[in-house]
Amino acid sequence: MLIQRLAEHARQSAGAETPRYYRNRTVRWALVIDRKGTPSLISRADSVNKAGSSLPTPYLTRTSGVAAMLLADTLEYVFAVAKDDTDKAQAAADRRNDAYLDLLKAWRDAAADPVADLVWRTFQAERHLDVLADLPDEAKSSDMVAIMVEDEWTHLRPSAIAFWAQVARDRKSSGNDGWCLGCGDYGALLKTIPEMVKGTLIPVGLDASGRPKRGRDAALISVNTTAQGRMGTLQLANTPICEECGSAAMAGLNHLLSDDRHRRRGDDNVFIWWLREPADFNPLIIDAPQLKDVERLLQEVHRGQPGTRVDDNAFYALTLSANQSRVVVRDWLDVPLPEIKAKFARWFRDIASTNRWTDGISYTPLWQMVRASGQWSRTRKLYRPGSTAHGLDRDLLHAALHGTPPPSHMVAHLLHRIRNDHHVDLPRVAMLRLALTRHPYKEKIMPGLDENATDPAYVWGRLFAVLEAIQHRALPEANTTIRDRYFGLAMTQPAATMRMLRTNANGHLKKLIGKEKTRPAGLALDSRLAAISQLIDRESGLPTHLDAKGQIQFILGYDHQRAHDIAAARAARAAKATADASQS
Known part of the structure; x- marks a missing residue:
């Protein structure tokens, strides 16, 4: 075939x-x-x-x-x-x-x-x-x-x-x-x-x-x-191919491998694709997911539920690597075009996350997710080249094409990285949300802040974000934040970390509320901390330890709360600027 x-x-x-x-x-x-x-x-x-x-x-x-x-x-x-x-x-x-x-x-x-x-x-x-x-x-x-x-x-x-x-x-x-x-x-x-x-x-x-x-x-x-x-038997004795098909197939393969519009190169593999008939779909959107293109795909898939449309076009794709002088076929797809569109729509739904720097939902390019599996350099503020997880690029592409979970080792690898470098960004959040949404966890997790979620680990992540904001407001010139010192500990031992950080936060809040200039911010942060704390069960409290699933929830809660707070501050500044402009 x-x-x-x-x-x-x-x-x-x-x-x-x-x-x-x-x-x-x-x-x-x-x-x-x-x-x-x-x-x-x-x-x-x-x-x-x-x-x-x-x-x-x-x-x-x-x-x-x-x-x-x-x-x-x-x-x-x-x-x-x-x-x-x-x-x-x-x-x-x-x-x-x-x-x-x-x-x-x-x-x-x-x-x-x-x-x-x-x-x-x-x-x-x-x-x-x-x-x-x-x-x-x-x-x-x-x-x-x-x-x-x-x-x-x-x-x-x-x-x-x-x-x-x-x-x-x-x-x-x-x-x-x-x-x-x-x-x-x-x-x-x-x-x-x-x-x-x-x-x-x-x-x-x-x-x-x-x-x-x-x-x-x-x-x-x-x-x-x-x-x-x-x-x-040797050569093609058990794979009978005529001269016409053999030469045409290799011409087609080399043509696709040479065409940037139909190939995606990884570190140790290449993905090529083509359609039976021309159509407005390009799987390379996975590396350049423009918001308007993703939304159009999501709407198309939503409108064209199975059984409501007839589309006999087909999607073909190959993932290849090489072993010495032999081509290794890693994956081969021959599926109806609507099916692969639905797979990609699901992929984008599962990685959608709020971005701290822009309003609304963002969709992370796959190549950025792969890069984010590497070591984060705090001094250079970038991921170290050559430190990415081996084979992750191919594994995530397979998950997108087949609608399957990401590899199980990805979660352990990513949590290890975050515990060590304390760096949480959009690509890492997208990978963790993908893992949590798909098997074996199959958790329904929102792409942004869920103010009604009562999962203890998620709530703890939100609390940690507010505690960090309190410290930053009280000590804006501090060289080391609680994330720098305690994030790895907070990921695994919530109860003990919470008691220590809550005591410190009380002192910071007292300082903020005691000054007229910072009193409004101190009262707002104190109120936010109290409201989130109400979501914790009074009898059970925070867990003593968090497993992998709990650590993912903690990171997502932390990121969602930070993104929500930054968006709220941005909206408040915009409203104030509009009000000032109208008065003048």
Whole structure:
């Protein structure tokens, strides 16, 4: 099914851009031949593209041995430039050059093309070797070189494209006929998938300095040892695919992996998606959730409840990673479009949270949630690069696509981070609310302050926020707040922490109420503290210890109360400014 869907996509959109069995590669040198057969070598490097610029060139996976590409290949193949000065390396370069020359002659013999004849005669007479004197010492045997006749790339001529397609079919054919799993037709089957995924298209993780590591070209299907194949069979014997489906599927896959509009790159995975038919939906909204776009999605899903609308469009998505030279399919989705829209609507409902700095509900981008799993630097006021939880990006994406809970280890990891760095922000709150809303807790928690909630941990979080506000008002110049000193303790031992902080707060309130300037603020904070305290059961009081669920509730209560108080203060300032303006 996956091969079939990729092939369908290629036929609809990707096939017209690049000829089949061609890939965009960086070409460093151009061997230019004029109509008299005189060659010259031109560097394609410049200040911007120091290694040359990209061109669509003939390409097939070189699984082993010697396999030349038509007209555009490395210096080793075109000029027999060896990798080093050893006799062994030179012998290998000579074999590759012989294969390249044989391919040029075969093109000349198969095509009634005067350009093919001119190129072959130039190489047959070894006039192309005259340009080696112009090759600088820093040139590498792996540098790509392509041939031009005057101002035309020879490998893009129709005769070259057609000939190379036949070479590809011959090289990759298994020699057997059978039923193709992709199209269901009977015909010639492939021995191996004709093209690999380029190493740069699938992230493979970060190095010690936090920079992306370079991956290898990877095969979507690879069975090259008897231990991997069923009953010891090799290659595609148990995965029959015809040449048409195999080449189209890889063209579609590489097209999606190269298109920023249809891919999302993580640290060690890449997510790609497409639709059966064009439609106004893009799952990459998960990384850039504009309020108007999310609200439109929520309204659409609410209006179109199951059974009320007919929509036969389909959503397809792949999550891939790489293991050495093999592609690892982490996830594959083939679902109706309304179903994935409903999943995303649920995701946004489950992560919605109030923002302290703006009014109303905010929806956190997934990438910010992943970043917030890292270590918070109090001095630099940012998350340390490279400290995020391993695999969380992929796990949260899976939760969004399938409507499943986030990984259980996320809660423990996040609570550990918060206990140590005492930092609570919107992305962390969004993750905790997601965990609390979905299995195993399945708690109904509001995105903002719930003034009627009586959960002891939630109420304790609200109280802690007010106690912090009291200290800040009484000691505005204090270098250390109660959050800096006691937040980790408050998360786990509410009763003991409350007794200590309440005693200190009494002194702060007395100081505030005793001064005329701060008396209104002191009375308001005292009243707020008393009102929230009424929500605590008088007999049971606050818990002695909080489990993971209780710690989440505490953090949410704390954040919700802070956001509510800041919003109220902002509204009061705006009202006062309006009143002052009207009086003046």
